Amino acid sequence: MPASYRRPPRFAVGCALAAIAAVLASPAWADPAPSFAELLARLDQTPATTEAGALLDAAEARARQARVRPNPTLALDAENAFGSGPFSGYGNAETTLSITQDLELWGRRTARINAARADAGTASLRRDLAVVDAAGRLALVYADAEAAERRATLAEENLSLTLADARAALVLVEEGREPLLRGIQGESEAAAARAGLDEAIAERDAAFARLTAVAMLAEPVTTIDVSLLDLAPATALSPTDQTPTVRVAEAERSAAESRIAVERTRSRPDVSASVGLRRYEAEDATALTFGLSLPLPLFDRNGGNIEAAQADFRAADARLMTARQEAQADRAAAQARLRASVSRVNAADAGVTSAEEAYRLSRIGFEAGRISQLELRATRTALVNARTAAVDARLARVRAEIDLARQDGRAPFQGAQ
Known part of the structure; x- marks a missing residue:
């Protein structure tokens, strides 16, 4: 048998022990992330909510502008000035100073104001929905970072x-109670566990970087002290028709x-x-002038724009029907998933307790020589x-x-807003 297969794996296991010791003994510097509640309080500083707030301000400004008369x-x-004959010069000129005002008949101003108010109301609800979506994204990124940690x-x-199991297996190999293959297997498992640790650390760092960016933190996050994964879900309920969508x-x-x-008011004459006040230079006299003007609706009666507005209304009505149907289905699905996830957490916690006890007993049996390394590996896995x-x-x-929470129109883990 070649020498490489006869040597005990003590050196490789020792190197792995040194590697994990170096990881655990690294400098203890950490910049914990603010709690989810603290980040939620600063949600209005995020780009998504800032954009939605700016769009709302623009819509409200247009609503104020709609009230202004033209x-x-x-x-x-x-x-009759500067012509020929008796109209040469300015002696027989007629000068008129007039002021003209659009009367905005046919309810034109009222319709304009109502449309602007409706747009402002829509922008306000979109802002609320953007805040809810931003809160949900923040909660997801926060939970992903904590899970990665x-x-x-x-x-x-x-x-x-x-490594502890590998050391125990190495002792049994040296005592002749286990074949050399068991020590080599322990060495391979330690190397795989070390690679798994490196991958997990990389995923954790990436998740911390995403949390730092989404939460707009000045300093990079290196740890999470306040748990979100362990929080109990909120129980707030709201009717389906009250969902933000x-x-x-x-x-x-x-x-x-x-x-x-x-558009219908625009089809009527403006x-x-x-x-x-008119000044007659020849008679050295003045007189008032009055007048009304309106376009003749012979060619343009705004028919196309009216039909387009009616088509837009039908499309909006169809979207509303779809939103109601989807809201009902989405809410029922979200409630079912939440109930299932709560049960899954309870079952997982019970499974951890059982697995810990099984591993403890297997380790005792392995050290006493009553359980094989394969059984110990199975319980550890x-x-x-x-x-x-x-x-x-x-x-x-x-x-x-x-x-x-999105169906309720609130931030995750918060009461109804």
């Missing part, structure tokens, strides 16, 4: 357990209906009234899987709470 037109006209911790624990769809439908009225499943179950519970 400016009057001031005109100065001169006739826990997985990295589990990977460290797995490496520690694997349905409210936005209803507002869009109302805005589309108000635009039909605007009447303007004028009053002025079951323990690692149970702990990972507990993290995954909590993350699934957070995702279910985020989905239900």
Whole structure:
């Protein structure tokens, strides 16, 4: 047998022990992330909510502008001046100073104001929906970062357990109670556990970087002290028709209906009234002038725009029907997923307790020589899987709470707003 197969794996196991010791003994600097509640309080500083707030400000400004009446037109006209014959020069000129005002008949101003108000109401609801979506994204990124941190911790624990089992197997190999193959297998398992730890650390760092960016933190996050995965979901309920998506769809439908009225008023003549003062130079006299003007609706009656507004209304009405149907289905699904995730968390916690006890008994039996290394490896793998499943179950519970919170129109893990 070649020498490489006869040597004990003590050197490789020792190197792995040194590697994990270096990881655990690294400088203890950490910049913990603010709690989810603290980040939620600063949600209005995120780009998504800032954009939605700016769009709302613009819509409210347009609503204020819609109330303003059109400016009057001031005109100065001169006739019969600087011509020929008796009209040479300015002696027989007629000068008129007039002011013209659009009367906005046929409810034109009211329709314009109502349409602008409807658009502002829609923008307000979209802002609320953007805040809810931003809160959900923040909760998901926060939970992903915490789950990645826990997985990295589990990977460290797995490496520690694997090395401990490898040391125990090495002792049995040296005592002749186990074949040399068991020591080589322990060395391979330690190397795989070390690679798993490196991968988990990389995923944790990436998740921390995403949390730092989404939360707009000045300093990079290196740890999470306040848990979100362990929080109990909120139990706030709201009617299906009160979900943010349905409210936005209803507002869009109302805005589309108000635009039909605007286009119909534009099909009617735009009447303007004028009053002025005319100066007769030849008679050295003045007189008032009055007038009304309106376009003749011979060619353009705004028919195309009216039909387009009516089509937009039908589309908005169809979107509202779809939103109501989807809201009902999505809410029922979110409630079902949340109930299932709560049960899954309880089952996972019970599984971790059982797996820990099974591994403890297997380790005692292995050291006493009553249990083989394969059985010990199986119980250790079951323990690692149970702990990972507990993290995954909590993350699934957070995702279910985020989905239900969006249907309720609130931030995750918060009461109804």
